[in-house]
Amino acid sequence: MNDTTNHRGTSKRTNEPIFWGLFGVGGMFSAICAPALFLSLLLLYPYFGSGDDPALFYKFINTFFGRLLLALFISLTAWYGLHRIVHCLHDLKAWTAGRARLCYGAALLITVLSLISLFKC
């Protein structure tokens, strides 16, 4: 691992806070918001709410707000999962060169694609 400090007062900024922040938000979203959203949007609202129509979810997803929610879910969970994979690879001492670029690049690609689909669909 590159040593970015000599522990004697000099330091170099690490970009880790960005990825850790996205990891934290993604983890929070996956663990807390996603189950509640799935329960309400996929089960409670279509089957027990007004309309009693399973297709309501698809109608909701076709709205801008629905697609925004889906795009957020896809991209944030991608950052969450791929950040975890970067650290797992680090712990396994595997794939040292380029693992961060590859994983974070994949997360960025997923984010861009989900945002494109938000406006294109």
Add this chain to the structure above:
Amino acid sequence: MADAKKLLLKVQRYNPEKDNAPYLVPYEIPWDDQTSLLDGLQYLKDCVCPDLSFRSSCRMAICGSCGVMVNCVPKLACKTFLRNYSDGAIVEPLANFPVERDLVVDLTHFLEYIEALKPYVIGNARKPAEGPNTQTPTELARYHKFSMCINCGLCYAACPQFGLNPAFLGPAAITIGHRYNLDSRDHGRDERVQTMNTKTGVWSCTFVGYCSEVCPKHADPAAALQQCKVESALSFVTSILNCKKNKEASHGNKA
């Protein structure tokens, strides 16, 4: 003593002047419900093998000298009782540190990291004549848990990230630094975060949490590290907003 119950303790021995590699030696130890592992080791040194090396001092979990691995779990020998190991145990030196001899490890890394994080009150111009600093119970509660650290090094033996990268400042050093950052009498946060908010500082931690599990004083170093990460992330955003280059912004949150 001759009638006492006995258990088998396998102790790692290593004399770098004679041995090529460390090896385990089984010893029978007499014990009762009040015998600590440290008592057992002292029995070995007094009665069986005078050349056995281990560190100890206070015998009451205050000095933090007698850390060893018991069945691969970091423990203070004085706080570990043989009654919980009636089937025997394997005693080895603390993991992740170089072994000097038998159960004695080289803690130089650890001590240097603590020193690097300036574990003392900085920038307090108060004179003795002005009387003591006052502190509210709330201000004390902010850092009190973290001030419980006795520098025993068990968290370093437990930390897989320190095992992977000895350049990591580690749980205890960061906890002690954080303890002073949270102290209302201290004004040295800016000096410490320069070292803490780096890749080998708080950002090497992946929140495994085993450090807090093995901490004999319940200082909860994992919590300190996560709090430091939040502060470092806020500092990062602040430094971006202030266009500071190659430098973590000072946090300035000295409540």
